[in-house]
Amino acid sequence: MDLFGNTNNWPKDLEPILTKYKNRKHPLDYHNLYQLLVMVVLSAQDSDANINTIAPELFKVFPNMESLAVSNTEALFPYIAKVRNFNTKASWLIEIAQTIKKDESIPLTMEGLTALKGIGRKSANVILKEARIPAEGIIADLHVIRVAPRIGLITETKDGNKVEKQLMTVLPKAIWGEIGMAISFLGREICRPKPNCDICPINTICEYYKSI
Structure with a gap:
């Protein structure tokens, strides 16, 4: 009932x-798990369409987690300045990259993903679904x-x-x-x-x- x-x-x-x-496929136009994670973080309180627009130039400069991990928030700003709350999201992304370090180390569990800055259950569920991991939520x-x-x-x-x-x-x-x-x-x-x-x-x- x-x-x-x-x-x-x-x-x-x-x-x-x-x-x-x-x-x-999710409306975010990603091409690998690294891009998906970054775009999911950026899309919080913003539109998927906006994130799709800025993504190509962003990923030319930061093609993987390693390149993001050795960078800093100021270097990110020009590429994500059109994203809502870009200051905060830049900090989250740098912290995530410095924690994970490599694309292959991206966690694929609810617990592992939600332990990262800027990733709540909604974002984690999106990442797990797109990665074809059995749903935890x-x-x-x-x-x-x-x-x-x-x-x-x-x-x-x-x-x-x-x-x-x-x-x-x-x-x-x-x-x-x-x-x-x-x-x-x-x-x-x-x-x-x-x-x-x-x-x-x-x-x-x-x-x-x-x-x-």
């Missing part, structure tokens, strides 16, 4: 979006925070960690790895702040759609 007193089979009900978005980005309560999966909260915890409670672990980004893509493309409900593949099970 779900939060609204209905009996739901969420894996079956969510299958249309799991199928539609299965294995779709569910991605809960701003789109998931908006969409999941609309569907009726969880109660509304703006706290991403609380959203993730609720989702982990109501959804089986077998779909954790895909469902977060599936809901996120739905939010990016269809379930916008002003949703386009008529073309939504799961409108028949959506509490918001039922209410309108």
Whole structure:
């Protein structure tokens, strides 16, 4: 029984979006694990599109963790100045690089990733998913925070960690790895702040759609 007193089979009900978005690459245009980690850190409170724009020049100068580890924040500034909170993020990236030192030493566990500066559970979940590591949680980005309560999966909260915890409670672990980004893509493309409900593949099970 779900939060609204209905009996739901969420894996079956969510299958249309799991199928539609299965294995779709994250919108960050990365080319290896190092780039993904850097771009995930930079994208906090910023748009993926903006990070994609600045990334090519950044990675020409800093192609790997080793090059970042021997640099400093001032050297980073010209390449990330258009990123929100770039001062703080530059410090995080230098500290991460000096901690990890080499690309092959990037941790691929929730515990290892969240121990790094600037990487919370949402960012760690993204990195683990893209690296095809079995999920330890569910991605809960701003789109998931908006969409999941609309569907009726969880109660509304703006706290991403609380959203993730609720989702982990109501959804089986077998779909954790895909469902977060599936809901996120739905939010990016269809379930916008002003949703386009008529073309939504799961409108028949959506509490918001039922209410309108």
